[in-house]
Amino acid sequence: MSITKASTQTDIDQIASMAHGIRHRVLEHTVKNNGGYLSQACSAAEILSCLYTKLVNLAPLASPLEPRDFVNVPSKNFTEYITGAEFHGEKGPALDRLFISPAHYALVIYAALIETGRLTEKSLEKFNKDGTTVEMIGAEHSPGFETTTGSLSQALSQAGGVALARKLRGESGKTWIFMSDGEFQEGQTWEALAAISFHNLSNVRVIVDVNRNQVDGPMEKVMSIEPLTERIKSFGWDVEKIDGNDINQILAAGSTFQDKPKVILGYTDPAKGIEILKDRPDALHYVRFANPFEKIKYNNFLKAWK
């Protein structure tokens, strides 16, 4: 067990302010564009703020980067392909890596990068606009992304391969993966959990936004994944179940480790901070306003929000 970094009240206040900023930016964008991945901002804002500020040891950037224009996909003939990992700073053997698994969180990831000074403020204006890398469901050229994971549950295996390579090279840096709970319905996730444990990749850290919602509605109505803690534990992992909207709990869980890979299950509120989301029927994956009145309701909420 080791505590990597102590957190002060100032840190916690700063993280809370970032989490609010993420929600605010995503809500603003959603109102403006009549839709967006809003609930994911509500559930994951604290987790992402903690990851980008205290938990993941990324190299700092001198100043926020502009998102690149899209040029081409990777190929033998196109070697200048850029990677969204540049927003995570230079790589280094002692530094951490962060893989974003659910690419549908892209809007929220971009907002988090803006809040943490890695992406320029105006970048969200390019979201889902032709010819930019600020895509709706990010690929590995999109800010903050290093793998192409719009087909869910593929990042954990790829990050496992990266962690294995780093272990073979004797690197001390950790490999972090941010995941969504829906990905635990995919068989590949369990293959990856088994393999990471089997190959003793003890520097792997997974943090999950357990918001218990998916496209078709609440997970317990679509396909239950519980008891998640016990299931993952039985695969040989260290598992800690926490309140994923509680900054103190996230920081504590993200700083204490045994000599094995760890999953932090952050149980979150999919309407946290924007409680009017609870008025919607079971459809939180993508918020599109049903009528002009709903849009006015959200706009009024935004205007009243500090």
Add this chain to the structure above:
Amino acid sequence: MAYEIVKRPHVENFVRWSKFKPEVVVLSADLTSSCEVGKFRDTFPERFFSFGLGEQNMLGFAGGLAREGFEPWIHTFAVFIYRRPLDQLEMSVAYPNLRVRMVGFLPGITTPGGVTHQAIDDVNVLRGIPNMTILETGDATEVESVLDVAHEVDGPVYIRMLRGEISRIFPKNEVMEFNTARILSTGTDVTVLSSGISTEEALRAIPALQEHGVSVQHLHISTLKPFTDPRVIESLKSSKYGVITMENHSVIGGLGSAVADLIAEHGIGKKLIKIGLKDTYAHGASQKYLLHKYGMSARNLIEATEKLMDKNLKISEEELSQTRVIDVHSTAKAEAL
């Protein structure tokens, strides 16, 4: 014609080849000896990684390792590379154009393992995937030399690999070359393009055709993608009666379809007969039996030639070179499917 039979050439060759290539690692999904890398595992255990029955995850790990500068060589049966984990192959390996080598054993009807083990549509599936290179081995020399060809490719490579007792058709020093067909005979009546084990089958029929006065241009194809070799295009143009392709694969989407594309794109205007599995699955039986049952044998090449030339060549069964029969339970076969 009697060829030298080489027993399990990949076993020793891969160990020798990878010895001074520390970036080469092997990923296996519980078919290690079956894919002839048991010796690699025992010789370089620190470069061998077992993934159990979990190909989707294994493809992802391969992608991650390749991103970090390693060169993963996945060894498993071909069906388990392109069927179940196709999404992972595309998104975790092919899209980022990573240097992952996928060595697929038991191509086509080379196994009595039946439909679940016979990769009959792999070339069709994988040819459509951007960034993919597809290689196919036709004899022991190619099994040995395909490693260098794949190693040089900046991107993912899929190999249709042979195992067990393999004929040496091409001299050991005449190695496989990337995107370069082997011209096995020259002629002007019909052009035959064959790949993999179909080349040995074609070589049973072609001497008989030549005895009966047919002038045959015969090319062996080992690079199925890219498929831009000017030798192929010239050979298609030079045939008087037409073109025959012969492959250990479905007639849809494999060598025959690639040739059809070239004929159309270059305005060559020749008739084409595709020998292969005629849009059907096969079943579990010996290679010899399946080649006959599904119309992929030397006799079918004779018949295709007769059809193109509109002529009965009256070639007897005795005139075809001896078929090599591989005992399913021979000692050189891997112990398990």
